[in-house]
Amino acid sequence: MSESPLIDDRARPPDAPKQAVAENEAASVDGPLTEEFVRAVAEAIDEGRADEVRTRCEELHPSDFAQLLTFLDETQRERLIVFVGGTLDSEVLVELDPDIRESVITAMRPEKVAEAVADLDTDDAAFLLEDLDEDVRDEILAEVPHAERLALNAALDYEEETAGRLMQREVFAAPGYWTVGQIIDLMRGSDDLPDRFYEIFVVDPVFLKTRREKRIDEIMTKGELRLIPVTMDQEEVAYLFEHYNLISAPVVDGDERLVGMITVDDVVEIVHEETHEDMLALGGVEADEGLSSTVVETAQSRFSWLAVNLGTAILASLVISMFDAAISQIVALAVLMPIVASMGGNAGTQTLTVAVRALATKDLTAANAVRIIWRETLVGGLNGVMFAVIMGVLAGLWYFATTGAQEESVKLGVVVGVAMIVNLVAAGLAGILVPLGLQRAGADPAVSSAVFVTTVTDVVGFFVFLGLAALVLL
Amino acid sequence: MSESPLIDDRARPPDAPKQAVAENEAASVDGPLTEEFVRAVAEAIDEGRADEVRTRCEELHPSDFAQLLTFLDETQRERLIVFVGGTLDSEVLVELDPDIRESVITAMRPEKVAEAVADLDTDDAAFLLEDLDEDVRDEILAEVPHAERLALNAALDYEEETAGRLMQREVFAAPGYWTVGQIIDLMRGSDDLPDRFYEIFVVDPVFLKTRREKRIDEIMTKGELRLIPVTMDQEEVAYLFEHYNLISAPVVDGDERLVGMITVDDVVEIVHEETHEDMLALGGVEADEGLSSTVVETAQSRFSWLAVNLGTAILASLVISMFDAAISQIVALAVLMPIVASMGGNAGTQTLTVAVRALATKDLTAANAVRIIWRETLVGGLNGVMFAVIMGVLAGLWYFATTGAQEESVKLGVVVGVAMIVNLVAAGLAGILVPLGLQRAGADPAVSSAVFVTTVTDVVGFFVFLGLAALVLL
Numbered sequence: 001m002s003e004s005p006l007i008d009d010r011a012r013p014p015d016a017p018k019q020a021v022a023e024n025e026a027a028s029v030d031g032p033l034t035e036e037f038v039r040a041v042a043e044a045i046d047e048g049r050a051d052e053v054r055t056r057c058e059e060l061h062p063s064d065f066a067q068l069l070t071f072l073d074e075t076q077r078e079r080l081i082v083f084v085g086g087t088l089d090s091e092v093l094v095e096l097d098p099d100i101r102e103s104v105i106t107a108m109r110p111e112k113v114a115e116a117v118a119d120l121d122t123d124d125a126a127f128l129l130e131d132l133d134e135d136v137r138d139e140i141l142a143e144v145p146h147a148e149r150l151a152l153n154a155a156l157d158y159e160e161e162t163a164g165r166l167m168q169r170e171v172f173a174a175p176g177y178w179t180v181g182q183i184i185d186l187m188r189g190s191d192d193l194p195d196r197f198y199e200i201f202v203v204d205p206v207f208l209k210t211r212r213e214k215r216i217d218e219i220m221t222k223g224e225l226r227l228i229p230v231t232m233d234q235e236e237v238a239y240l241f242e243h244y245n246l247i248s249a250p251v252v253d254g255d256e257r258l259v260g261m262i263t264v265d266d267v268v269e270i271v272h273e274e275t276h277e278d279m280l281a282l283g284g285v286e287a288d289e290g291l292s293s294t295v296v297e298t299a300q301s302r303f304s305w306l307a308v309n310l311g312t313a314i315l316a317s318l319v320i321s322m323f324d325a326a327i328s329q330i331v332a333l334a335v336l337m338p339i340v341a342s343m344g345g346n347a348g349t350q351t352l353t354v355a356v357r358a359l360a361t362k363d364l365t366a367a368n369a370v371r372i373i374w375r376e377t378l379v380g381g382l383n384g385v386m387f388a389v390i391m392g393v394l395a396g397l398w399y400f401a402t403t404g405a406q407e408e409s410v411k412l413g414v415v416v417g418v419a420m421i422v423n424l425v426a427a428g429l430a431g432i433l434v435p436l437g438l439q440r441a442g443a444d445p446a447v448s449s450a451v452f453v454t455t456v457t458d459v460v461g462f463f464v465f466l467g468l469a470a471l472v473l474l
Numbered sequence: 475m476s477e478s479p480l481i482d483d484r485a486r487p488p489d490a491p492k493q494a495v496a497e498n499e500a501a502s503v504d505g506p507l508t509e510e511f512v513r514a515v516a517e518a519i520d521e522g523r524a525d526e527v528r529t530r531c532e533e534l535h536p537s538d539f540a541q542l543l544t545f546l547d548e549t550q551r552e553r554l555i556v557f558v559g560g561t562l563d564s565e566v567l568v569e570l571d572p573d574i575r576e577s578v579i580t581a582m583r584p585e586k587v588a589e590a591v592a593d594l595d596t597d598d599a600a601f602l603l604e605d606l607d608e609d610v611r612d613e614i615l616a617e618v619p620h621a622e623r624l625a626l627n628a629a630l631d632y633e634e635e636t637a638g639r640l641m642q643r644e645v646f647a648a649p650g651y652w653t654v655g656q657i658i659d660l661m662r663g664s665d666d667l668p669d670r671f672y673e674i675f676v677v678d679p680v681f682l683k684t685r686r687e688k689r690i691d692e693i694m695t696k697g698e699l700r701l702i703p704v705t706m707d708q709e710e711v712a713y714l715f716e717h718y719n720l721i722s723a724p725v726v727d728g729d730e731r732l733v734g735m736i737t738v739d740d741v742v743e744i745v746h747e748e749t750h751e752d753m754l755a756l757g758g759v760e761a762d763e764g765l766s767s768t769v770v771e772t773a774q775s776r777f778s779w780l781a782v783n784l785g786t787a788i789l790a791s792l793v794i795s796m797f798d799a800a801i802s803q804i805v806a807l808a809v810l811m812p813i814v815a816s817m818g819g820n821a822g823t824q825t826l827t828v829a830v831r832a833l834a835t836k837d838l839t840a841a842n843a844v845r846i847i848w849r850e851t852l853v854g855g856l857n858g859v860m861f862a863v864i865m866g867v868l869a870g871l872w873y874f875a876t877t878g879a880q881e882e883s884v885k886l887g888v889v890v891g892v893a894m895i896v897n898l899v900a901a902g903l904a905g906i907l908v909p910l911g912l913q914r915a916g917a918d919p920a921v922s923s924a925v926f927v928t929t930v931t932d933v934v935g936f937f938v939f940l941g942l943a944a945l946v947l948l
Binding site: 031033034035038039061063064067070071073097241242243244245246247264265267268269271272275276278279280282283284285289290291295296298299302303305306309310312313314316317320321324327328331332333334335336337338339341342343346347349350352353354356357358362363364365366367368371372375378379382383386387390391394458 | 507508509513544746812815816821823824830857
């Protein structure tokens with residue numbers, strides 16, 4: 001933990017960092033895509049000043065260029081692609097929003113795409129091709145050089161979102177009886193090393209600090225190696241990297257032969273993607289919806305979730321309609337009933353959100369499910385009592401103020417309170433049991449839990465409140 | 475992209491991966507913490523079989539041991555700590571749930587904690603100490619050796635959740651006129667190299683492939699270096715790593731002097747944490763709530779959000795109570811009104827979820843806000859029309875079936891339809907304008923957006939539906 005002696009000023013030229021800053025002004029916190037920059041580029045595109053557009057864009061990092069495309073409208077986007085034409089970096093295609101990527105690739109000539117594909121790492125190239133229509137993909141693949149095509153087809157043979165798609169196939173492997181010197185010499189002699197490799201053998205500083213005569217198996221770390229089956233889901237891969245703080249891990253096939261390697265930088269994106277997928281699913285949005293989808297696409301993709309919600313809402317309404325006689329006698333019930341249902345819905349969403357996260361991080365498993373279910377019931381009960389008192393008193397006072405009926409006011413307050421307790425306990429139970437049940441049934445607990453939970457809290461809320469009121473007050 | 479010649483079988487001993495698998499059986503997909511394992515450990519703890527507990531736990535990875543602790547109840551946890559005693563890995567403390575960590579550290583003797591702290595990297599040690607009470611922390615720091623204490627105090631001087639806390643201070647820097655050979659020799663001679671370093675100089679394979687006589691500045695890559703200010707928020711750091719696919723980045727202070735380095739493996743956790751924070755915030759849960767919080771703590775932390783929601787629900791009820799005369803005449807209004815409000819709430823949540831994600835990934839900025847607001851309005855309008863037709867027809871038919879009043883049924887259907895369109899447009903607008911407004915005001919758009927959006931959709935839904943009904947039907 002102590003400071004390295006190497007950081008002292010003898011070893012660090014004092015001007016080095018300043019120089020680097022001057023060279024990197026674009027790397028400010030806001031990034032190069034300021035509002036003014038985007039507006040200026042958009043204007044230049046609209047007015048057809050191709051040279052200006054090219055000059056402004058040529059300094060952009062591929063990731064920023066990809067993001068610039070999402071900020072433009074469709075016509076501007078197409079024009080920009082035409083303007084930069086052959087100079088489009090293949091990395092830009094990888095970084096693009098899926099919707100835009102498809103339209104950009106379709107607009108490019110197949111041999112141009114093939115060039116970009118051949119230029120990329122196999123995993124990125126496969127990622128680029130996986131979402132395309134079969135015939136578009138075949139047309140592009142036909143233009144890719146033979147060796148690259150073989151590697152690509154092999155990668156595409158693995159299922160989407162598995163380790164096989166994520167891994168890089170370029171692995172450096174050497175038998176344990178080789179010496180450090182042999183490996184360094186081999187690496188010096190090779191033109192075709194993987195772009196990045198951290199651990200498997202080479203990157204451990206111990207390696208560089210080790211005398212050339214040492215055998216590899218004398219210095220390699222054992223036991224900490226986590227093997228990743230090539231068919232493992234990418235979410236699981238991300239979990240392993242995060243849980244065990246891995247830097248890289250070897251990927252093996254069904255016969256336990258080394259077929260590739262996954263490095264932590266491939267995983268950052270997956271962690272982000274999978275967590276956002278859970279968040280979107282809880283919000284009732286499909287994972288592939290982006291800001292670049294068209295209005296009709298977006299409306300369509302949201303329609304189905306809203307339709308399911310309509311079903312739930314109608315079910316709740318049927319419960320209400322069972323008590324229409326009570327409501328027509330005491331309109332206050334109609335005024336108060338959404339409060340009980342809404343509190344249940346929110347408490348259920350809280351529990352559900354925590355449960356979905358805990359399932360993703362494996363903090364909630366069969367090993368502690370019973371304890372957590374019990375905990376959520378207690379939390380629901382405790383907050384139920386608190387809000388029963390608050391809302392019971394408020395409802396009673398309000399009813400007394402409007403009607404002057406003392407006995408009914410007390411009864412209504414008690415009914416509100418009891419309904420609140422029951423519904424918050426139901427919310428806690430549903431919030432934990434629904435995702436657990438879905439997970440056990442093999443479904444994604446993030447995707448459909450919310451609708452089940454709010455169905456429970458709406459139905460229980462309306463039924464208990466109106467039912468009790470009908471019993472006690474009529 | 476082509477296969478490396480190094481992967482062929484001459485260089486790879488065919489038995490190597492199989493051997494590795496045999497050594498790594500614990501690394502199965504489910505991990506070592508199966509239900510049976512946890513139950514067996516819990517039983518052994520309950521029955522005081524300390525030796526068995528130690529034997530079962532000694533093979534566990536620190537991350538798994540930390541997770542095991544979250545699966546146990548409080549008494550079991552304390553006993554387990556006593557049983558493993560001095561053999562507790564310092565990494566376990568880092569991996570623990572914050573709630574549990576505090577109780578474990580408080581239970582340990584300060585000099586034991588100080589030992590663990592001195593054992594860790596500065597960033598991990600600071601992370602361990604940052605949440606502790608001032609006096610507990612000072613007691614521990616007093617036991618830490620002088621050099622480590624200085625480094626730790628320096629780290630703790632940076633604000634929590636900034637680059638200064640994330641970075642490792644152990645950086646290897648050398649002037650550009652040095653040769654590859656000089657650096658390798660220096661590294662061989664040093665005992666105190668950073669644990670991990672990837673890029674700044676050394677890990678690029680080019681380095682290892684380069685002849686010892688080459689000068690560093692002839693082989694280093696320029697321009698791609700992103701400097702990170704030491705005060706930068708960790709969310710921003712994670713964004714830069716993800717957006718620019720960084721492996722590591724130098725951290726500089728206000729005078730642009732190199733003070734440390736952040737590597738991608740530090741960022742994986744942050745990406746996960748920040749995204750989950752957004753997800754929890756949208757679900758109305760505080761970020762620090764874990765499954766290990768007690769029932770009372772959990773109930774308390776959720777209470778405040780539910781209280782805010784109660785305010786919203788009461789506001790919506792006040793709107794309903796404005797129309798109690800209409801409801802007492804036509805009870806059907808009470809039955810139908812939650813449907814309009816609920817559809818608005820769900821549509822608003824959809825838009826809000828997408829907006830919060832887009833703000834986090836900077837896909838939604840001032841540069842495209844107007845276009846996205848317009849898009850969400852159209853999406854709301856489009857789905858509004860769809861559900862207006864569906865629900866208008868259903869409501870009309872249902873009312874006709876129950877009352878036989880043809881004209882009123884048509885009118886009611888039209889009222890439902892118009893209210894649905896207005897509320898879904900309001901939902902789209904609120905779903906995008908609320909997070910944008912909060913972000914512009916400097917607030918976290920994930921934390922308080924949901925309550926504003928549902929307030930809008932509840933109030934608009936009830937007001938438009940009941941108001942129109944009162945106008946048209948009475």
